[in-house]
Amino acid sequence: MIRILLADDHALVREGLKQLFSLTTDIVIAAGVTNGMQVLKTLSTDVFDVLLLDMTMPGVSGTDLITRVVTLTPHPPVLVLSMHNEPQIARRALAAGAMGYLTKDCDPSTLLTAVRRVAGGGRYIDPVMAEFMAFEHQDKQAAGGHQHLSNREFQVLCLLASGKSVNDIAQELSISNKTVSTHKARLMEKMSFSNNAEIVRYAMDRRLIA
Known part of the structure; x- marks a missing residue:
């Protein structure tokens, strides 16, 4: 069973994800938190297979939080689920240590695939985001x-x-x-x-x- 620590400060998002994962037989939200300090506190007392992380939360968040998480021993792989679809934000999250990046408008099947991939030690970037990142250098002005x-x-x-x-x-x-x-x-x-x-x-x- 893949145990997820869900970090998101929006109640509707948390509830929707709980319903989605309840339809699976191998993924469960083991704990939910709403800010960065709660993430760090929870990780100090329990072990999870994936940290599903929103990039923007109260207090410490974003790349700062990712950097702090990946310095913990042990720490779960970080899968970002963000409203931001800007390639540079995804690039910074990955550089900070995230193992995957998805936007909140991705298909449910894509999210499930990403969770399983990251929990298994792999990496995952939404294909559309990956394409944007690959061709970002061709349009510096847009970037x-x-x-x-x-x-x-x-x-x-x-x-x-x-x-x-x-x-x-x-x-x-x-x-x-x-x-x-x-x-x-x-x-x-x-x-x-x-x-x-x-x-x-x-x-x-x-x-x-x-």
């Missing part, structure tokens, strides 16, 4: 200049675009306001942004935020 940002700068960009203030971001990432401001200044310089409205417009155009 966006954010590919040149550091992981932290990219994270700050997405949080700013979602409407969070410097203080909010500092609290969520457990870093100082000054550090957030430094990351913001660097990303705005790299991206040639002059104000927050340009950050929001850029992120929405490239579906970096919902």
Whole structure:
């Protein structure tokens, strides 16, 4: 039996996945959590075959959380299930240590295949996403200049675009306001942004935020 730790802060998503996996005979959601700290706490007390992880949750999340998970001994393979279909986000998640990446609009059969593949020690990327990633280099403009940002700068960009203030971001990432401001200044310089409205417009155009 494949035991899943499900990490997603949306109740409807958690309930839908429970119903999907209940139709199988080899997969079960053994525990569910809604934020990054709960992920780390649960992994310290129990063993799972797969961590099915949303990229955007309260507190520590995204690549930061993946990096922390994969340093644990033991740790389950991480399969990302995200609303983001932007290749650069998937690339960063995989580079941080995720073993698979799917978007939430994938077919149920694709998700089941991915869970079984990752639980068995393999890797899985949704075929459509894999195609986008393979041909990303042919359209740098569409891929966006954010590919040149550091992981932290990219994270700050997405949080700013979602409407969070410097203080909010500092609290969520457990870093100082000054550090957030430094990351913001660097990303705005790299991206040639002059104000927050340009950050929001850029992120929405490239579906970096919902």
